[in-house]
Amino acid sequence: MVMSTNYMDYRLMKEVVAAGLKCGFRAFDTARDYGNEDIVGRVLSECMRELHIPREEIFITTKIGNSQQILGNIDRQIEISLKNLRTEYVDLWLMHWPYPDYYIETYHKMEKVYHSGKAHAIGMANYRLRHFERLFDAGIEIMPHGVQYECHPMRTADEILSFCKNNNIAVQAYSPICRMIPEIRNADCLKSLSDKYHKTIAQVILRWHFQRGTVPVFKSTKPERLRENIGIFDFNLTDDEIREVSSLNQDYKYHLESASCPGY
Amino acid sequence: MKKRYYAVLIFLLLNIAVQLLCMTVFCSYTPGVILIILEVVSLAVLFGCNRTVRTSNWFKGLHADPEHERYPDNIWYRKHDERNFDLINLGSNSAKYAFDYTEEPVRAMNWSSGSQTLIDDYKLMRNFHSILKERGTVIITIMPFTGINKQTGLTDAFKFWKVLDYTQTDPQYRIKCGLLERFPILFGMAAVKTIVKVVIGRDGRAADEADTDRNPMSEDMLKAHAARMIAAWKHEFSIDSLEGPLTDQNHEGREIRIAVMRSLLDFIEERGYRPVFVIPPVSSYLKEYFTDAFQEIYIYSYLKQIERSVPILDYMKGDEYDDKGLYFNSYYLNRRGARIFTHRVMADLAGMGLL
Numbered sequence: 001m002v003m004s005t006n007y008m009d010y011r012l013m014k015e016v017v018a019a020g021l022k023c024g025f026r027a028f029d030t031a032r033d034y035g036n037e038d039i040v041g042r043v044l045s046e047c048m049r050e051l052h053i054p055r056e057e058i059f060i061t062t063k064i065g066n067s068q069q070i071l072g073n074i075d076r077q078i079e080i081s082l083k084n085l086r087t088e089y090v091d092l093w094l095m096h097w098p099y100p101d102y103y104i105e106t107y108h109k110m111e112k113v114y115h116s117g118k119a120h121a122i123g124m125a126n127y128r129l130r131h132f133e134r135l136f137d138a139g140i141e142i143m144p145h146g147v148q149y150e151c152h153p154m155r156t157a158d159e160i161l162s163f164c165k166n167n168n169i170a171v172q173a174y175s176p177i178c179r180m181i182p183e184i185r186n187a188d189c190l191k192s193l194s195d196k197y198h199k200t201i202a203q204v205i206l207r208w209h210f211q212r213g214t215v216p217v218f219k220s221t222k223p224e225r226l227r228e229n230i231g232i233f234d235f236n237l238t239d240d241e242i243r244e245v246s247s248l249n250q251d252y253k254y255h256l257e258s259a260s261c262p263g264y
Numbered sequence: 265m266k267k268r269y270y271a272v273l274i275f276l277l278l279n280i281a282v283q284l285l286c287m288t289v290f291c292s293y294t295p296g297v298i299l300i301i302l303e304v305v306s307l308a309v310l311f312g313c314n315r316t317v318r319t320s321n322w323f324k325g326l327h328a329d330p331e332h333e334r335y336p337d338n339i340w341y342r343k344h345d346e347r348n349f350d351l352i353n354l355g356s357n358s359a360k361y362a363f364d365y366t367e368e369p370v371r372a373m374n375w376s377s378g379s380q381t382l383i384d385d386y387k388l389m390r391n392f393h394s395i396l397k398e399r400g401t402v403i404i405t406i407m408p409f410t411g412i413n414k415q416t417g418l419t420d421a422f423k424f425w426k427v428l429d430y431t432q433t434d435p436q437y438r439i440k441c442g443l444l445e446r447f448p449i450l451f452g453m454a455a456v457k458t459i460v461k462v463v464i465g466r467d468g469r470a471a472d473e474a475d476t477d478r479n480p481m482s483e484d485m486l487k488a489h490a491a492r493m494i495a496a497w498k499h500e501f502s503i504d505s506l507e508g509p510l511t512d513q514n515h516e517g518r519e520i521r522i523a524v525m526r527s528l529l530d531f532i533e534e535r536g537y538r539p540v541f542v543i544p545p546v547s548s549y550l551k552e553y554f555t556d557a558f559q560e561i562y563i564y565s566y567l568k569q570i571e572r573s574v575p576i577l578d579y580m581k582g583d584e585y586d587d588k589g590l591y592f593n594s595y596y597l598n599r600r601g602a603r604i605f606t607h608r609v610m611a612d613l614a615g616m617g618l619l
Contacts, residue, residue: 070431182345252348253347253394256336258392259337262390262391262429263390264390
């Protein structure tokens with residue numbers, strides 16, 4: 001599971017990240033466009049030192065934003081991110097959006113950076129199949145290692161998941177519980193599974209992700225919620241129950257892509 | 265925040281320099297102190313005036329979506345859970361008043377904010393299309409002069425400055441729009457007039473003329489209004505005769521509009537949505553100017569030249585919407601007219617399998 005750090009200030013992030021590390025979380029997600037990459041770097045380096053956790057145990061994902069794609073100096077952008085994050089490498093480096101007219105060229109430049117060892121894996125976020133098709137038609141040297149997109153029971157995005165599985169691409173799912181909007185909170189099948197396994201609805205959904213092979217990227221500012229979220233490895237959903245949760249799918253996207261990526 | 269610190273620092277350093285200069289020239293601190301007091305008072309007045317303009321209804325009215333309720337932007341979608349809309353419509357003033365989905369069992373949005381070009385429509389699609397469901401319908405409203413180009417300027421760019429991503433704004437206007445947004449006092453006389461209106465309590469919101477079930481204009485007023493509309497269009501597009509061939513300038517404008525429409529249609533279809541052209545009705549007072557010859561030159565030849573297979577719903581023909589009571593002037597539908605018209609369009613779209 002991955003902890004998101006978007007839009008947190010230093011004080012809050014330090015509290016949350018420290019609590020997360022103590023619970024057992026080791027993966028953290030950030031992005032240049034969250035405006036706090038440097039705070040993530042400061043918090044992580046302090047926490048690793050205070051809790052005696054080596055860098056190799058931590059998994060850091062960061063992303064290149066649209067304005068950096070327009071600038072085009074992708075090799076410089078990774079240096080900025082590494083400096084912000086106070087590390088010599090990132091574990092997963094993603095293109096935040098398939099920014100029109102730029103994303104293919106950006107990916108090719110990311111491939112070059114990958115060879116330098118500064119990013120141990122590269123990939124993209126918020127791609128649809130048509131973006132993959134266009135990119136692959138343009139020719140790629142390195143198959144993306146990981147992708148991130150909005151995924152939860154109300155948006156299962158099965159075609160993207162199949163595509164990733166067929167191409168051995170790891171999947172991270174953001175907004176994994178769809179922000180617990182009323183339609184999720186009040187879903188009968190989730191309530192019934194929650195009662196059956198004596199777990200919260202959020203835990204049921206996170207378990208659904210785990211069994212489907214999607215890695216949830218969630219944000220929480222409450223340490224008790226972090227402990228709850230990691231407590232999903234002591235029960236198992238049946239195949240029918242997985243299908244039942246998936247049946248909530250209505251291609252519901254909480255985050256509207258075009259609002260963040262004009263021309264999406 | 266850092267920029268403000270620098271601004272304050274520069275202000276302090278300048279004043280220290282002024283004080284030293286005054287001490288040197290006048291052998292006294294008094295002139296410097298007086299100068300500083302005048303400076304502070306002037307700045308306070310200027311910022312106060314700027315804030316007054318910024319919070320005025322006049323300034324809000326310059327924006328296409330001041331309340332963030334017309335377009336599903338980053339503020340709207342965090343307040344609203346509705347997604348997967350069936351339909352949106354684009355278009356200019358005519359579309360703004362023609363479509364009212366209040367009583368229709370569809371999830372739909374009217375993306376016309378008033379005066380809006382086809383280029384604006386395309387930018388709005390690029391910025392907000394994700395609200396549509398798979399195979400959602402896009403109504404492209406065709407007004408009488410959609411097929412020829414008009415020049416836009418700073419005011420048009422500023423209207424959408426807070427709506428669209430900044431990359432969608434014409435580069436030549438970006439800095440000016442940014443400055444005007446922060447310092448609307450730079451609007452000059454218009455800003456001064458607004459300050460006066462605010463002070464005397466006359467900065468109210470403009471009444472919605474369309475919010476009526478009848479036409480407040482008499483027959484003579486309607487004829488005069490229609491004539492004024494035609495005169496304005498003729499002036500705007502340098503047209504002598506509505507039935508004459510396109511001028512060279514309008515031919516060039518036609519090529520631009522063909523290219524923009526093709527780009528818009530490509531964009532829509534690539535994402536799996538379904539476009540439809542809708543030509544809204546006009547009152548009989550205006551329709552008498554829009555002869556068959558005019559419609560062929562300005563509307564139908566344009567749609568043919570686009571060379572794309574897009575369904576067309578034409579409500580300008582026939583007499584179904586001739587009743588002046590459906591409009592609030594000679595051109596735009598009123599609330600009752602819009603609901604009747606929208607209902608009809610929804611039924612026609614459903615009949616075509618587009619809804």
